Amino acid sequence: MSTVLVIDNDPMVLHTFERGFEDQGIIVQTARGGASGIEAFRKSPEAYLGVLVDFDMPEMKGDEVVRRLKEMNPDTRVIMVSGYDDPEIIRVCIEAGADQFIVKKTDVDNVVHEAMNTLACICTPEMNEGERTDFHAAKIKRILNMAGRSRSLAGVADLVEKYSTYSSTVLIQGESGSGKEGVARAIHANSGRKGKFVAINCGAIPKDLLESEMFGHERGSFTGATTHKIGQFEEAKNGTIFLDEIGDMPLELQVKLLRTLQEKTIQPVGGKPKKIDFRVVTATNKDLKAAVLKGQFRGDLLYRIKVMTIEIPPLRERPEDIEPLVLHFIRKLESETGQRRKISDAAMRKIKAQQWPGNVRGLETTLERAFALSKT
Template identity: 45%
Template sequence: MTQHWTNVQFGAQNTDSAIAVVDGIIAGNSPVMQQVKQHIALVGASVAPVLVQGETGTGKELVAEALHAVSGRTGELVAVNCAAIPAELLESELFGHEKGAFTGAEGRKIGRFEQACGGTLFLDEIGDMPPALQVKLLRVLETRKIRRLGSMQEIDVDFRLVTATHRDLTSQEEVQFREDLYFRVAVFQIGLPSLAKRVTDIPLILDRMIKGYKANDVTFDEPLFDETGMRALQSHTWRGNIRELRNTLIRASVMFPGQVVTGDMVKHFLLNAGMPYIDGCAPQSDAVMPETHDLPSPDQFRYLNDAEGQDLDLRVYLRDIEVALIETALEKTSYCVSRAATQLRLRRTTLIEKMKKYGLNREVA
């Protein structure tokens, strides 16, 4: 089980600089996450194995990345998901093989143990490792030597081992895991809390996610969760943890790009993965989209197509409508851009960009 540490300054490794490195990788300032970060900073420089435990989607791979970042090791962080690779292929993936070692081995392959030399080997979901391979991993940890499949030559390996699991490795009812291997990989244990236990971190996590998306896609127009929207996110149970939160942000960016997202929108269209309209029909829930403020019905525009000899430049017409709506919102709010953006369900920066585009700039609040 996860060991609970008291708030004590244990050693010189637990420095502000190390925690700053961890902060750059893992978002969150809740008390429970501050403790996790202190643990990472403390054991990061050690070569001792670390077992990271937490529910699926809590970010165990980020802990491995942070441990490697503060370790000072010059090699790579090499990650292997033991649950994602078939059992018959996992041994070759870890140990590597020589040409002709088995059918289909057309050349030499360097395994993950060797790739991680001088660095960190991260074995995710180690609880899914087959029992026969657990024995071989135990021998590697004891001797620090491996042999590629099909070879008689032993190779020295130097890696720092970090493992992770969402299972209780000490429960034989839940998983078949060797007790002697458990004590080898669990020299230090770091427990990750579920997202439901750190909901105050959600704004920071979302901000980190959004920055990542914008760094990879300059056209990414993020949604802006207002106070009610953020409260709705923080009151959710988050069974899928951070992974579920990421999915929710993706849905919001597709359905409400550049818009203010309210609590009702979060509850009815984001958390249940519902859609505002399906096959042209209104949703069955009692949720409503943002108020239309008595805007004309689409049917009132049909006369445009009924007039003989009259063509419609749709882009120009829609531009004029957008300009009129923006000007109206600005006038009603005495040119307070923030309030006008809220009325239009836009982010403040998005409204400012549109004002510049249409030449609507003036003294604004």
């Protein structure tokens, strides 16, 4: 049977969780306090299906416990439990390495149920290499709706699944063509938000039009404003707005964006402020910390947009994903054109040997060209 380690300073809570998990057929080992939990885990870091950690323990906060556990075994699924639904606590815990954050309810069965859902999606030590690959591929497809089978892309899927539960801002970092917008769409799709996903490329819209495009404008607010225009933030009401290449946003507009994030309001050009519910996901291929030092990006805005971060590895660092991507793109082209194509083993080896500086987008473009030029 599988074993879960529960770490809490309250013996009544430990007993309640023990009973709840055992009703689900899970063996529970309990530890009173962070130090005891770390010591128990150190003796056998591979033995546990997962670990539940209470955040608010007197002698050692839960985020520090999580950090220590992850140092001993990064693959262990750690679930943070807290009585407070505080965005700052959530951010600290996830940065420490927590895989899930559950708010304690009066009904402990609810916490056990949520924890069981998280623990059910674990790549266990008993899996062989083929099973692990299949597990990663299924996770990537289910969460990201992408083709791939690498452990690193499965890790991105794990973060998307975690972050989609909350409304905090997310910063996605990665090279051009690595799939940042696809990850942003996955965050929205897994979030349960009822509104639309709206994308803006901050580097593709002329500087003098970007503010109006983002926030809208009132009729007569400037020369040429002959009608009322709804901005993209308002279009994303109750949904997600994706600000791609945010590092290209003009400094003067960064000030307005900062105010929008702080106050959860938008102000159309020439109009009055409006309260709007939205979630912001941003992306960049730039080093924003370096941009801050150069005076090209506001430090306070960077702090606001990087509450949660996702780094997408370039395709050259995850070669396991190339073959499933090739097959996916070929099937897509076959569906669009009604034509059939075969790819030889030699051609696949040649594709895998490339560095792909354009990443996934570069691979797709190359395959489209080859598909059009080939006859079989």
